[in-house]
Amino acid sequence: MTPAPRTPQRRTARGSERRRAFPRIRTPERAYLADLLRAETTGGLLLVAAAIVALVWANSPWQDAYHHLRDYELGPLTVEAWASDGALAVFFYLAGVELKRELVVGTLSRFNEAIVPVAAALAGMIVPALIYLAINLGPDGEPKGWAVPTATDIAFALAVLAIVGRSLPSALRAFLLTLAVADDFGAILIIAIFFSHGFHLWALLASLALVAGFIVLQRLRVRSSFIYLPLALGTWWFMHESGIHATIAGVALGLATRVLRDEGEARSPGERLQHRLGPWSAGLAVPVFALFAAGVTVDGEALRTMLTDPVAIGIVAALVLGKILGVLGGSWLTARFTRAELNADLAWRDVAAVSVLAGIGFTVALLIAQLAFTDDPAQLERAKAAVLTASLIAAILATFVLRRRNRAYANT
Structure with missing residues (x-):
């Protein structure tokens, strides 16, 4: 006698729920996520405003003043270097704290929930790099710029998402x-x-010795900023002098910061510093970097040169197309081969919309462009212009797609 076909079960023999690619958010994480989204949205809007000011200033009759201020030597570094090495260290410190929190108590601490977005991020970096290299492996290309289109600007992306995707x-x-x-x-x-x-x-x-001292002070529950501030400045300076980009010091200190609350403690040091430094990062550090990084010349000759430059073409194609193929393809393949499933409230069209949004590569992409083409100012200008162009295209496309998905959810 042929046994009756078995119906799919939501739970395995052990009673554990099948893996979800996009799980429902627990209540404490929902509150934390809401706070973080509000801060990043504000930062994204200020970032866009600073970039517009930079573009207008760099193409105005006062452009000489802009370039003079950007290249002015203030102590051991130029103003532009202070913005990229110094101001962005605050941004990367908060990124380090956020990363540690996600690893310890957030989504990244649960393998079943982290695997799909992590795989999507990895594919979203590899595919754009491969597209860039495919365009730039010829005799006129510059393969050293492969890393420029690998980064997504979270502040800019969240600003777009918050404006047009309120019902998502x-x-x-x-x-x-x-x-x-x-x-x-x-x-x-x-x-x-x-x-x-x-x-x-x-x-x-x-620098590493000072990071170790920072960790010891965290374990001893020392809270005085008079001790931590000079320690952080020393860590930053020695990291800069080591030849490694100084922003890595911010990441190291962020990962060394305690993110778990002690008994009776209202907020952990990581949470306190995110609330204290978040406005400085969103309202000052990142916009100042954008002000001195986004000021590229935009005229007929510059546009013609960019349209025929393999580096610029590679960056635009990698960010606009590569991110979509990488993020969406990486998500789908991981969900397909790990037997994960979408949250019941989501469709793959939503993931496709976010993959378009991931093509906005602004802050970190501009920073990597500066590092990749530091010895070629003309190529650096074209690379920056390509990053701005690609980010604008991705933002417009994402706005169109997200609006359609937002209306679909708003009408249900």
């Missing part, structure tokens, strides 16, 4: 945030491994 499910926002955390970690590794110049071991050891 929270699980999709959580996916974008998790993808961005993994993406930031990949960008950090790229900067540390591929853009270290004139390496000095003693300076690196001194």
Whole structure:
């Protein structure tokens, strides 16, 4: 006698629920996510405003003043270097704290929930790099710019999502945030491994020793900023002198910061510092970097040159097309081969919309462009222009797609 076909079960023999690609968010994480989204949205809007000011200023009759201020030497560094090495260290410190929190108590601490967005982030970095290299492996190309289109700007992306996607499910926002955390970690590794110049071991050891001291003070529950501030500045300076990009010091200190609350403690040090430094990062550090990084000349000759430049073409194609193929393809393949499933409230069209949004590569992409083409100012200008162009195209396409998905959810 042929047995009756078995119906699919929602639970396995052990009673555990099948893996979800986009799980429902627990109540404490929902509150944390809401706070973080509000801060990043504000930062994204200020970031866009600073970029517009930079573009207008750099193409105005006062453009000489802009370039003079950007190249002005203030102590050991130029103003532009202080913005990229110094101001962005605050941004990367908060990225380090956020990464540690996700690893310890957030989505990345649960393998079943982290695997899809992490795989999407990884594919969203590899595919754009391959597209860039495919265009730039010829005699006129510059393969060293392969890392420029690998990064997604979370502040800019969340600003677009908040403006046009208010009715979208929270699980999709959580996916974008998790993808961005993994993406930031990949960008950090790229900067540390591929853009270290004139390496000095003693300076690196001194920086790591100060990080170790930071960890000890955290374990001893020391809270005085009068101790931590000079320690952080020393860590940053020695990291800069070691030849490794100084922003890595911010990441190291962020990962060293305690993110779990003690009994009777209202907020952990990581949470306190995110609330204290978040406005400085969103309202000052990142916009200042954008002000001095986004000021590229936009005229007829510059546009004609960019349209025939393999580097610029590679960056635009990699960000606009590569991110879609990487993020969407990586998500689908991982969900398909790990037997994960979408949250019941989501469709793959939602993931496709977010993959378009991931093509916005602004802050970190501009930083990597500076590091990749630091010895070729003309090529750097074209690379920056390509990043801005690709980010604008991705933002417009994402706005169109997200509006349609937002209306679909709003009407249900």
